[in-house]
Amino acid sequence: MKGKVYLVGSGPGGAGLLSLRAREVIDSAEVILYDQLPGEEILRSLPEHAEKIDCGKHGSDHTLEQEEIEELMVRKAQEGKRVVRLKGGDPFLFGRGGEELEVLREEGIGVELVPGITSALAVPGAVGIPLTHRRYASSVTILTGHEDPTKEESALDWALLAKQSGTIVILMGVKNLPQIAGLLIREGKDPDTPVAIIERGLRKDQRVTTGPLARIGALAKERHVKPPAVIVIGGVVNLYREGDGIIPL
Numbered sequence: 664m665k666g667k668v669y670l671v672g673s674g675p676g677g678a679g680l681l682s683l684r685a686r687e688v689i690d691s692a693e694v695i696l697y698d699q700l701p702g703e704e705i706l707r708s709l710p711e712h713a714e715k716i717d718c719g720k721h722g723s724d725h726t727l728e729q730e731e732i733e734e735l736m737v738r739k740a741q742e743g744k745r746v747v748r749l750k751g752g753d754p755f756l757f758g759r760g761g762e763e764l765e766v767l768r769e770e771g772i773g774v775e776l777v778p779g780i781t782s783a784l785a786v787p788g789a790v791g792i793p794l795t796h797r798r799y800a801s802s803v804t805i806l807t808g809h810e811d812p813t814k815e816e817s818a819l820d821w822a823l824l825a826k827q828s829g830t831i832v833i834l835m836g837v838k839n840l841p842q843i844a845g846l847l848i849r850e851g852k853d854p855d856t857p858v859a860i861i862e863r864g865l866r867k868d869q870r871v872t873t874g875p876l877a878r879i880g881a882l883a884k885e886r887h888v889k890p891p892a893v894i895v896i897g898g899v900v901n902l903y904r905e906g907d908g909i910i911p912l
Contacts, residue, residue, distance in 0.1 A: 665740055665741055665743065665771070665772055665773065666693075666740040666742065666743045666744040666745055666772070666773075667740065667746070667773040667774065667775065668736050668740050668746045668747075668748060668763075668767050668772055668773070669688045669692070669745070669746065669747045669748065669774070669775050669776075669777055670748050670750070670754040670755075670760045670763060670764065670775070670776050671685050671688060671748065671749050671750065671754065671779070672685065672750055672751075672752055672753040672754050672758070672777060672778055672779015672780070672781075673685060673700070673701035673702075673705050673749055673750065673751055673752075673779055674701075674751075674752065674779045674780040674785070675751070675780055675782035675785045675786055675789075675865050676701075676702040676704075676751070676782075676863075676864065676866050677702060677705070677865055677866065678704050678705055678708060680780050680785065680865070681705060681779075682777065682778070682779065682780075684777050685777050685779065688745075688747055688775075688777055689708075689709065689710070689749065690710050692710070692713045692745050692746065692747040693712075693713055693739075693744040693745045693746070694713060694714045694716065694739045694744045694745070694747070695709055695714070695715050695716070695746075695747045695749055696716045696718050696732060696735060696736060696746070696747070696749065697709070697715065697716070697717065697718070697719065697749040698717075698718060698719025698749070698750065698751065699719040699751075700719070700750065700751025700752065700891065701749055701751050702866065705749075716735065718731075718732045718735070729762070732748075732763075733762070733763055733766045736763065736767065737766065737770050737772060740767070740770075740772045740773075741770075741772070748760075748763060750779070751779075751782070751891075752780070752781045752782050752783075753778055753779040753780070753781040754778075754779065755776065755778075756781045756783065756834075757807050757809075757834055757835065760776070764776075781805075782834065782864055782865075782891070782893050783805045783832045783834055783893060785864070785865065786861050786864030786865060786893040787832070787859070787861065787893060787895050787899075789861075789864055789865050789869075790859075790861055790864070790869070790903060791902065791903055791904060792859060792861075792895055792899055792900060792902060792903050793899055793902065794830045794895070795829075795830065795899070796898075796899050796902065798898070799830075799899045799902075800828065800829045800898060802827065802828075802830070803829055803830045803831075803832060804824065804827065804829060804830070804831050805832045805834065806819060806824075806831065806833055806834075807833070807834055807835055807836070808833040808834065808836020808837070808838075808839050808840065808843055808894065809834075809835040809838075809839070810839075821846050821847065821850050822851070824847065824850070824852075825846075825847045825848075825850035825851045825852040826850070826851060829897065830895065830896070830897035830898075830899050831895070831896040832893065832894070832895055832896075833893075833894040833895075834893060834894075835890065836892075836894050837860070837883065837888055837889065837890045837892050837894075838890075840860075840879065840880050840883055840894065841880030841881075841883075841884075844858070844877070844879055844880050845880070847876065847896075848877060852876060853876070854875060854876055854877035855876070856875065856876040856896060856897065856898075857873065857874075857875060857876075857896075857897070857898065857900035857901055858873065858874060858875065858876050858879040858894065858895065858896050858900060859871055859872070859873045859894070859895045859903055860872040860873075860879070860883060860888055860892050860893075860894050860895075861893045861894075861895070862889065862890075862891070862892040863891060863892070864891075864892075870886075871903065871905070872886050872888055873900060873903060876896065
């Protein structure tokens with residue numbers, strides 16, 4: 664008898680933003696495949712009775728490759744287990760949850776999505792930056808910065824992004840930020856467009872770096888900015904005030 668897999672989003676960090684449904688399925692899981700993005704507080708709360716398998720990334724070192732994670736989920740479910748695939752943020756926003764869903768469907772395994780609060784929305788809000796504002800932005804574009812912006816076959820239309828007046832939110836973009844900023848400017852984005860980099864959002868050691876698009880890469884290097892971080896580009900960054908927003912728990 665086949666088990667079931669739950670693709671669970673843990674939110675941007677800390678147990679306070681974990682949904683009730685996520686807590687319920689985590690506590691009843693027999694197998695939990697997790698990475699590091701949920702944060703230490705949530706990982707410490709995983710039930711003792713469950714088999715816990717670390718399949719995250721430690722720097723450039725992958726504990727398990729994506730294909731191995733998918734094979735493991737399938738095998739554990741085919742053993743009749745209740746399997747939780749625990750991810751940071753939301754599984755369907757740059758979390759490869761869509762790929763895992765396809766594999767599980769192909770194998771005829773029951774699957775349930777448990778949505779999570781994405782850091783793309785929660786982290787800017789937590790420091791007092793609204794992504795939309797009647798004066799600054801009527802649209803939001805969320806994109807991955809993990810893609811090499813200089814490759815010939817980019818899936819992103821940088822010319823279009825540079826021309827839009829709405830807010831741009833970049834996840835996984837710290838490494839490529841200088842190239843991304845330079846490319847946006849070359850495509851016509853105002854070099855003085857304000858940018859905020861929010862490191863370790865909603866955690867005790869969160870930090871915000873702000874500056875104009877033309878200098879944000881250099882500022883990030885000077886301040887030794889490291890992932891995980893959410894990058895916000897657009898006029899809404901003007902609303903940021905140091906000390907505002909949510910105090911991390």
